[in-house]
Amino acid sequence: MFDGIKKRVVCMWFPRLASDRVLRARPCDGPFILTLKTSNAERIYCLNTEAERRGLHRGMSFADARAFCPDLVSHPARPEQDARFLSVLRRWATRYCPWVGREGADGLVLDVSGSTHLWDGEAAMLDDMRAHAERAGLNIRLGCANTRGAAWALAHYSNDPVDGALEQLPAAALRLDEKVISGLQRLGLRTIGDISTTARAPLARRFGSDLLLRLDQMLGVQPEPITPEAEPPHFGVRMTMSDPIGLLDDVMGVTARLLDPLCKKLKAHEMGARKLSLTLRRVDQGSQQVELRLAAAMRDPLRILPLFERGLGEVDAGFGIDQMRLEATLVEPLMMEQIGATTPRNTPDQLNDLITRIGTRIGLENVQRFLPADSHIPERGFTIAPAAYSTPEGPWVSLRPRPLLLFRPEAIAGVGSTPPERFRWRRMSLTTARVTGPERITPEWWLQDESWHTGLRDYWKVETRQGRRLWLFYTPQNPGWFVQGEFA
Structure with a gap:
């Protein structure tokens, strides 16, 4: 009688997925780590073999790591890019079987039931997986068993990837929380064999039902489905x-x-x-x-x-x-919009179409807009961003009026802390008619800005008899007068 196809599951674990992704593009022979800020401290997120050989490990403080390895090379981690890279690996893994799902943030699980004969057996299929991963510059560990839990345990904790002895594996191979693992070790239950031969009722009362569920899933008593990711739509x-x-x-x-x-x-x-x-x-x-x-x-x-x-x-x-x-x-x-009789004309769409038309000629990045910034320093009160990749923000808020035209400070002759009655600016002789001010602006001490090295500034709005409305400032620490803007 035909009993059906025997279920076989393969677990692919990429222990250095994040660092391998970066080193594929930027090879490094020495110690290399990726850092991620956790709990207000930069810590090691992933590292290569050389860094581990020097005594570094995941979760180690970045400052301590640099003390251990002065020649350490580091880059910031990008978990979102690692997730996209794992999606690419998932699509690659479908060459072995169509049923491929994720296993955590750095692994894949494959239901290879009925497809191993296409590779002349499981051993040849696993060898092909290792060969492709090695050519791609990826570290990989494999496990193949009758259940998903057993395959995961073999990939992470066994040197025998095909149906290794599960009883000798540590309790951590059951995919348990660290607190549960510590509690089992205090009771002397260090291996899966120790746990499986212990009475189930006391274990359930002390550690909850998750411990027995993971054990049953590994042994095949409880099913654990593999959910493949749906392919994204192709437009x-x-x-x-x-x-x-x-x-x-x-x-x-x-x-x-x-x-x-x-x-x-x-x-x-x-x-x-x-x-x-x-x-x-x-x-x-x-x-x-x-x-x-x-x-x-x-x-x-x-x-x-x-x-x-x-x-x-x-x-x-x-x-x-x-x-x-x-x-x-x-x-x-792009969500649907409610359209009614009172809906105004779609002016943003017309503006976007205009930006697109101009962008086809000069490039979308060259069509820019000004955006308000949170700073009382005139030069930092705005940012410039591509109009196609930003949205208008506002309204512009200023406690004092600001000039329409702002430029680099231009020195003029003047004595004293009040605007001069007569001065020359851009080859023009100007006479002061009316002044408003001063408005004192101090530097942002947390930023290093060479243009503000003279300290605070006293700004004045000066209206001249010749019709120019200028924005002047005076520097008390290093006495001098400058013109920085012009009102409309």
Whole structure:
């Protein structure tokens, strides 16, 4: 009688996932660590083999690590990038079986039941996994068993990756909290064999049901499913033409037909495109690509289509284009908006379309806007950011009026702590008519700024008889007068 396929599970553990990810791009022969700020202190988040050989370990203070290793190389950790890298490894692992899930922040679990024969057995499959990981510069440990818990234990605590002796493994192989492990050790229960031969009722009363659940999951008494991650939606459409096209109007027409289904798919997932890539394949097998970067996420084909016109006008169709492919390479969440009779005109959309049109000519990064900053220092009262990747913030708040035009301080002649009655500025002779002030501004002591090395400043608003309305300041510590701005 056919009893079914025997369940087999493989656990992939990448013990140095974070450091391996960085060292793949920036190799380092010496000790290397990644640091992460925890509990108001920089600590070791991950390290390479050389750093561990020098006596460093995870959780160690960064200051202590530098004392141990003066030649230590360090970089800040990026856990979010590590998570994305693990997602890439998960897609790679699907070459061995379609059922692949995550195992914590640095591991994968695979249900290889029925697929090991494709690799001439489990041993050959595990060897292939090690070979691919080694070529990619990754440290990997493997475990293969009948249950997920047993595979995890073998990968983390055994030198025999295939059905090793579980009874000799430490209690930590049951994936328990450190407090539970310490409590078991105080009772003399140091291995899984010790725990499995102990009466279950006292263990449950003392340590709770999680201990027995983990033990049963390892032994296969309790099932532990493997939940694979769903593949992210792919926002791409393609059209093949029976007859080649080359006129701009024809290419724009096909682009419009591609935008409709793409935007419908974006709407179904409540997403909007920020970057679109249109690939045009010619009959001579050559291809050209037109990339459109949008100032804001959108999914309206009527708004997107005119933005492609400039890029498509520069395409060389050759002997004709027989295939076009449109893909949203960068998407963002874009929720639905309530529209009613009293809804105002969509001015932000018009502004974003204008930014996109200008950005196609000079680059989106070069279209910039001013944003308010929390600082009483005039030079730091604002920041400059790309308009496509920032949102207007405000309103601008200032206790005193600020000049519309601000420039570097320009020295003028003056004596005393009050504005001079007559002075020359930019080859102009000016006469003071009215003054307002002073407004004393002190440096931000927590920042080192060479432009404020003279100390505090007394600012005055000076209206001249010649019609210029200037912003002057006086430096008491090092007496001198300067013009820094001009009012409208």
